[in-house]
Amino acid sequence: MATAIITGASQGIGACIAKRLAKDGFDIAINHYPSESDKANAENVAKECQEFGVKAICFPADVSKYADCEEMVKAIKAEFGTIDVLVNNAGITKDGLLARMSEESYDAVIAVNQKSVFNMTKHVATVMMRQRSGHIINLASVAGLYGNPGQFNYSASKAAIIGMTKTTAKEFGSRGITCNAVAPGFIKTPMTDKLTDAQRDAMIAQIAMKRYGEVEEIAGVVSFLASSDSSYVTGQVIEISGGLSM
Ligand code: NAP
Numbered sequence: 001m002a003t004a005i006i007t008g009a010s011q012g013i014g015a016c017i018a019k020r021l022a023k024d025g026f027d028i029a030i031n032h033y034p035s036e037s038d039k040a041n042a043e044n045v046a047k048e049c050q051e052f053g054v055k056a057i058c059f060p061a062d063v064s065k066y067a068d069c070e071e072m073v074k075a076i077k078a079e080f081g082t083i084d085v086l087v088n089n090a091g092i093t094k095d096g097l098l099a100r101m102s103e104e105s106y107d108a109v110i111a112v113n114q115k116s117v118f119n120m121t122k123h124v125a126t127v128m129m130r131q132r133s134g135h136i137i138n139l140a141s142v143a144g145l146y147g148n149p150g151q152f153n154y155s156a157s158k159a160a161i162i163g164m165t166k167t168t169a170k171e172f173g174s175r176g177i178t179c180n181a182v183a184p185g186f187i188k189t190p191m192t193d194k195l196t197d198a199q200r201d202a203m204i205a206q207i208a209m210k211r212y213g214e215v216e217e218i219a220g221v222v223s224f225l226a227s228s229d230s231s232y233v234t235g236q237v238i239e240i241s242g243g244l245s246m
Pocket of ligand 1: 038142
């Protein structure tokens with residue numbers, strides 16, 4: 001049985017990806033931030049994954065911490081035997097115009113969104129290299145492609161992820177490992193629930209399809225990138241935004 005790790009999978013897009021990959025037949029390693037509420041949510045996600053007849057286990061770890069990721073990847077390899085798919089999904093926002101953005105807000109977003117991709121990819125790619133196969137899928141954002149006022153820190157982290165995706169694809173392509181990114185637009189999750197009505201209306205006005213995306217619409221593309229149907233696709237950024245930009 002093939003194994004998929006999804007970081008930050010206790011809610012939102014990550015939880016949906018975990019369930020979709022379980023439906024596809026993967027055993028699932030559900031990473032969640034080490035807090036009581038995330039643990040309870042992640043355990044519910046694990047139960048829903050298990051309903052598809054696969055193994056699903058929760059692994060608490062702060063993915064912004066290098067040593068915690070190293071330890072978690074070791075534990076997942078020991079538990080499941082192989083690591084076939086890594087979805088770098090964990091992310092946070094700490095929005096504000098640059099003039100008012102604190103150093104702490106900048107550093108926190110870079111640590112969780114960007115450094116986590118280094119931490120996880122480094123340890124997982126070592127396992128995948130020995131297997132000579134694997135798919136790595138990174139959650140970027142339209143903010144990383146086009147910028148977004150109020151998201152200097154977030155767009156920096158997501159643009160970096162696009163560079164990391166292409167470099168990973170080039171470094172590991174000859175070992176049978178693919179690495180792609182998805183760049184969601186505005187997707188209905190706890191992250192976007194924080195926007196004001198005015199911000200929401202302004203966003204929707206720019207979207208060709210005139211609606212937010214659903215988490216299932218991200219999970220469907222991730223499922224494709226985790227499957228053999230995408231075996232010759234690597235180093236790509238797939239925008240999933242309902243036609244936000246064309
Ligand atoms: P979400 O609902 O806030 O989920 C993000 C998850 O990551 C949460 O469970 C969060 O836990 C977890 N997380 C945060 N810091 C972590 C850490 N240090 N270690 C482990 N887990 C951590 O957000 P989402 O909307 O599903 O977003 C998922 C991904 O898609 C993110 O990378 C986001 O940037 C990207 N994205 C989302 C949208 C959108 O419209 N929603 C658009 C473009 C890109 P806590 O709840 O404890 O913080």
